[in-house]
Amino acid sequence: MNLLESSHRQYRQTLILGLINSCGKLYPQEQLKISYSILDGIYCEFENSLVSVREVNRIEEELKAWVNADQPITFQSGEEDGFFHCVANGKTIKSLFPPFQQSGPIYPFRLIHYPPGFILLFSNPNNPEELAPFVPPEKLTATFRETQRWGENLHLSEVKDINQIIQEHRSQELICLAEALHEKKVSLVADRILEQRKNVKVILISGPSSSGKTTFAQRLATQLRVNGLRPVALSLDNYFCNREDTPKDAEGHPDFEALDALDLPLLNLHLQALIQGKEIECPIYDFETGQRKSKGLKMQLSDDDILVMEGIHGLNPRLLSSLDRNHIFRIYVSALFQLNIDPYNRIPTTEVRLIRRLVRDDKFRGISSSNTLIQWASVRRGENTNIFPYQEEADIMFNSSLLYELNALRSYAEPLLVSIPKEHPYYSTASHLLRLLAHFDPLDTTKIPFNSILREFIGGGIYSY
Template sequence: MAKIKYVIKRNGATVAFSRSRIVNAIFRAAVSVGGRDKKTAEKLADQVIETLESQCHSKQYPNVENIQDVVEKTLIEAGHAKVAKHYILYREERTRRRQKENPLTEQRSAYIPWAKMWKTLDWAVDHELNTVQKLNQRVEKGEIKEVIAESEAAYEEDIASVSVLIEERKEEVRLAIVAGPSSSGKTTTTNKIAHRLGKLGMQFVELNLDNYYFDLEMHPKDEFGDYDFESPQALDIDLINQHLHKLLAGDQVLMPFYDFKTGKRHPNQTPMKLKKGDIILIDSLYGLYPPLTDGITDSKVRLYIEPLLQLKDEHGKYVRWTDIRLMRRMLRDAIHRAYDYEKTLTHWHYVRSSETRNIIPYSGSADFIINSGMPYELALYKPKLFDGFAEWVEKYKDDPLRQDAYERATRIFNLLQTISPHPDDSLVPQDSVIREFIGGLKIG
């Protein structure tokens, strides 16, 4: 049992010491460079703790920087140079973020799809849906049906444009990828495109990347001990790439099967081979992650989806896309995973951390960007989620370990306070992207 009982965080708060956090930090760094040896991570963590205990006197607590220094030193001395390098780079990145009032602003601005945003904003202004006040006015005047119809028509226009893009390249395209961050609407969008082009005789074959997850015990965990499914390193990227090359070359592959109940992947389960004219369809968070399709060039079309809502709040600030996606995922997780809303909120910090590193930076490589944001969805979400956000603001305001959850809950709570609710979602079409999150989706 470790002698160290507490750790001093950067904000001065004293929290309970946790061996598992050190294990997870080392294991995450190892996974990022291709390692999967959890036992070695545990041994290294024990060495870190032993060193810390020798350095700390009775009633003296190490701070976060002390611990990270010892982790670096232990990794280097144990001969794990690559892991140490990744750990050091990650630590430096976090330091830079803390030192800047608005971290990574210049870098991230390069990822923003400005042309698409301006088009979306122009549409919002034309339809009196560019501010919360205007949205509320239309809802309160009983125009929710019209708002839904107008929003859905804009989304369908994007689907039609993408379909034309793929149809025009049907002689060369063998791989279609729909990528985007969590709860952006990839599944509905993928199905709609396949359904539309299927009517034109184009045949799509889905490659489900969920079957390529590593065994659960090989997944890294976040600082709270939750398994990390939100990283490309959770997938066997090398095997996916190998199978894609074989399929495109006309060879048969044996796809694995991942059992989410047991957390185990079973190899060589399902034979797959493309017929003439077949197009591989991938719907994945990490569809644009370069190693996934390394070596595959002209035969692919890449699509990126995000709820690019252009809606200003009462303070003149635009509603954040990540907040929309968080609310969407809360509703979807409750329906399909039996998660309560709070669990989704407290895990969202890790979702965001991964997507800012592994998804959003590659959005610029997409051939087309689809906007899945619907102004009316906020009016539907308020009756479902408002009370929960009010509760979480109070629950987490003094919890130093849940500051991310508190800040997000506060921001969304303040937004929803200003939204005129519409509790009846029966007007939402059954094939709407919003049905992916509130239930009742039916396409075709």
């Protein structure tokens, strides 16, 4: 399997197909489920039983033997019903992604026992020849599992379950369930902050692109007010260094996503003063000139005020390194989509966020779907550098995904994706997203509440962005 000529995704998908074969061969009585991404791997489990260390080791040995046996993967009938029908070791498997059709050695991988299941760990695309050490992301895992249990309790684990509700004209019930969970979780976050009010002075909110951070921040502000607190927004953007002091990227361009693009000493000085009840003059940054304005905005906090700051560096300990950790409450927001199409075909959360971003860029930012697709690789690199390494620094995580969102987004996203020409460098990505959306029955978006996180992307909401 010549990975030098193939994408990292194909390498991953080939191993997944091999894993399905290996588990089916060793444990034909078990149903393997591929549940969600975790760091550079995927979490898998058997639907009706725990997986032991010995079983994981045996599966890994079988998968390595499959890889080294030079077994071919072929297409049985190409692409059908939104899937690629593949044959490996005589077993037909449906896949959202095309796998390799060659065979031979591939990049390293590992199976890690992670009760009640296991993780298939891949190499990182930035360093494909080596496997990074695996440090269990306990908070992220707990958030995934909580969402998974909630869906299972409602018997809503696969796309067909959502489609059936829509076909039965019960979409309002579905929307109400999903939105009620969000409201409950936002309220719980506000209650946690209230419990720690004697210490907490600053709330930091961070998360990857198109996670709904802005709507979450405004909904949290409402719940904080209900709890008797007065949230005060402080924009990190105003602490950008003047253009001439901005660090440069590898190509010599200003790197506005770098942490040191912010004036960290001034930011820390101002926050310490605010926490002590002193008045500051917050700078105002002019993006057109790349300079701070001569006059800033005077600020002072009262006893009931609490600062709320949103930005990509919110979880980085270096951001507010001079402040007492007890004064800071960090929140990680991400759209951790949980629905599977079937046990083997999960829906990557990254692709849900990309669909959100495509719709929002077209409706509100004047950015074409063509340019959004081109920019996405750069966005992802920034997330991998500035956000994902600090996920576990969060005091609490909020899953902004909604069970019905791809049903709702389908009618907005499909025309944008259809418009991508075949010669476009990301035409294959657009085609894949179209295949993915085809599995979701459209949903009437007029029934979505005006304070829903989804309104940040489709419009019609009550918040300003």
